[in-house]
Amino acid sequence: MEALRKTILGEGMGTPIEWLAKPASVAIVLFARAITAVRAIWPESGMRTRRCVYFANHSSHGDFILIWTVLPPRLRRRVRPVAGADYWLKSPLNSFIGRDVFNAVLIERDREARKEDPVTQMTQALDAGSSLILFPEGTRNLTDQPLQPFKSGLFHLAQARPDIDLVPVWIDNLNRVMPKGEFVPIPLICTVTFGEGLHIGEAEEKADFLKRAEAALLALAPKRAGD
Numbered sequence: 001m002e003a004l005r006k007t008i009l010g011e012g013m014g015t016p017i018e019w020l021a022k023p024a025s026v027a028i029v030l031f032a033r034a035i036t037a038v039r040a041i042w043p044e045s046g047m048r049t050r051r052c053v054y055f056a057n058h059s060s061h062g063d064f065i066l067i068w069t070v071l072p073p074r075l076r077r078r079v080r081p082v083a084g085a086d087y088w089l090k091s092p093l094n095s096f097i098g099r100d101v102f103n104a105v106l107i108e109r110d111r112e113a114r115k116e117d118p119v120t121q122m123t124q125a126l127d128a129g130s131s132l133i134l135f136p137e138g139t140r141n142l143t144d145q146p147l148q149p150f151k152s153g154l155f156h157l158a159q160a161r162p163d164i165d166l167v168p169v170w171i172d173n174l175n176r177v178m179p180k181g182e183f184v185p186i187p188l189i190c191t192v193t194f195g196e197g198l199h200i201g202e203a204e205e206k207a208d209f210l211k212r213a214e215a216a217l218l219a220l221a222p223k224r225a226g227d
Contacts, residue, residue: 020096021100021101025102029069038066038070038190039189041191051078051164053167054067055166056169056171057169059140059171082105082122083102083104084109085108088106105122105125118153122157138150138151150214166199169193170192172191193222195220
């Protein structure tokens with residue numbers, strides 16, 4: 001697979017990966033904006049400019065792309081999505097998009113096959129100056145519930161780096177743009193709503209922290225008739 005990837009990208013033949021990755025990132029941003037007309041809604045404190053962890057609801061493989069798209073270029077370059085290695089390394093094209101275009105922190109979700117601790121991978125990225133996009137539900141939410149229960153990763157990351165702002169982000173409508181099983185996106189307006197940053201409390205228990213983080217995220221969801 002790696003040899004095929006290098007052949008496709010021209011790696012080792014005098015063509016840097018960045019030569020393809022940079023225009024690919026621009027094309028993805030333009031496509032996402034054209035299909036979703038995505039707009040950002042910022043909290044009263046404004047846009048977060050220092051490194052942080054954006055944690056968001058998860059209903060589509062394109063979720064992190066919308067967050068990435070609404071950020072200005074100066075921030076976008078320092079933001080890395082946290083994603084499953086099994087999906088983003090399953091083909092040369094996926095690998096190029098996940099690893100080379102988005103510089104994702106790729107997590108091995110199979111505990112038995114895992115060679116690195118996911119929290120260590122994330123803290124190393126933060127310590128290197130990057131911000132992260134994290135989906136605490138752990139997998140796409142294909143249920144009728146607004147959120148699935150959060151996994152413990154956000155709690156352990158908050159414990160490891162208690163000074164880092166944890167910013168809730170609600171992505172609205174993308175699940176309708178790309179319904180499960182569909183390959184052609186349906187043009188619809190999407191919003192990405194950012195909340196105020198939060199931190200773990202001193203001696204705060206895991207269940208209490210995750211409940212508080214879930215509530216902070218749900219509070220950003222648009223209220224619709226019948227809710």
